[in-house]
Amino acid sequence: MISYVAVVRDPSWVKSRIAARILLRGINGGLNQRDRRFARRLANDRGVTDRLIDQAIASICAQKRIPLEEYHVLVQRILAARN
Amino acid sequence: MSWFNESWRPEINWHTSAGQVLDKLVNSLPASRPWRIIVFGSSPLQLAVDPTFLSADVVIIAQEDVESFCRAAGLLKGQADLYIEPCTVVAFTASADWMERACETQRKHVTFILPHPIDILVAKIKRLDEKDLRAFHLVRDKLGHPSEEELIKALRRVVDIYRPSFDEESGNNARENTELLWRNLFGKTINVAQEIIAPALAERRKNYGQQNQGFREALAHYGKS
Numbered sequence: 001m002i003s004y005v006a007v008v009r010d011p012s013w014v015k016s017r018i019a020a021r022i023l024l025r026g027i028n029g030g031l032n033q034r035d036r037r038f039a040r041r042l043a044n045d046r047g048v049t050d051r052l053i054d055q056a057i058a059s060i061c062a063q064k065r066i067p068l069e070e071y072h073v074l075v076q077r078i079l080a081a082r083n
Numbered sequence: 084m085s086w087f088n089e090s091w092r093p094e095i096n097w098h099t100s101a102g103q104v105l106d107k108l109v110n111s112l113p114a115s116r117p118w119r120i121i122v123f124g125s126s127p128l129q130l131a132v133d134p135t136f137l138s139a140d141v142v143i144i145a146q147e148d149v150e151s152f153c154r155a156a157g158l159l160k161g162q163a164d165l166y167i168e169p170c171t172v173v174a175f176t177a178s179a180d181w182m183e184r185a186c187e188t189q190r191k192h193v194t195f196i197l198p199h200p201i202d203i204l205v206a207k208i209k210r211l212d213e214k215d216l217r218a219f220h221l222v223r224d225k226l227g228h229p230s231e232e233e234l235i236k237a238l239r240r241v242v243d244i245y246r247p248s249f250d251e252e253s254g255n256n257a258r259e260n261t262e263l264l265w266r267n268l269f270g271k272t273i274n275v276a277q278e279i280i281a282p283a284l285a286e287r288r289k290n291y292g293q294q295n296q297g298f299r300e301a302l303a304h305y306g307k308s
Binding site: 051 | 291296297298299300304305307
């Protein structure tokens with residue numbers, strides 16, 4: 001049986017979700033070497049855009065039932081981590 | 084609520100010259116199938132706002148080519164004093180939601196779609212000749228709209244008219260025309276970039292999810308450390 005999710009998931013979307021998970025782990029200081037390697041690779045992947053990562057973070061937060069206010073705070077913390 | 088958030092429900096005067104030409108068009112089209120025809124330009128204003136507002140042509144967009152039917156009925160340019168000008172959809176520039184407020188009216192087997200006056204007026208900005216300016220004054224005099232605020236809102240919805248022209252076009256005067264219109268209609272100046280373009284682009288960025296930029300940068304930051 002073919003998984004519906006596997007059929008419809010676009011590679012850029014899958015990679016952006018991985019990027020979003022890394023970013024969410026990153027603000028809590030929970031990154032390992034593998035995460036960092038992936039972060040480096042995904043940051044240079046043209047298919048992984050700011051827009052898709054933004055949507056992926058929203059999607060993960062919604063799945064985890066994180067309240068909207070908390071989601072906005074997480075986004076701001078992720079963006080602040082650039083500096 | 085804005086004047087143009089409501090559907091336009093005017094009383095249509097089919098005795099006007101544009102109305103009579105459209106009735107001839109109805110009679111020229113095969114009754115074996117239904118037709119949907121958009122009427123834009125100045126003739127909707129003659130049909131529904133002021134019967135004395137004259138136009139040399141009745142500009143239409145049909146779901147298929149109607150030129151042969153118009154020719155057979157003697158309704159084309161050079162065949163009739165007031166003639167039918169069949170166009171394609173690229174000829175009418177309006178915001179994506181214009182159909183929501185347009186007026187639909189039935190004449191036998193033909194449904195005519197008349198854009199709301201705000202969409203008719205906004206579509207005139209790129210050209211804005213003397214007659215187009217008179218159309219703005221006519222609508223303001225007869226309907227009391229658009230106000231300055233309504234027109235700004237409507238122009239933000241068609242912000243792409245302010246982009247530079249394609250190489251294949253003659254110069255785009257939308258910005259100068261808007262400034263001229265403001266002086267002429269409201270006796271004021273307007274800063275098009277500040278009051279129309281910038282707010283529309285900010286709204287678009289928000290809609291496209293571009294307000295949060297920098298995730299890739301954050302990812303690269305983690306990749307380095």
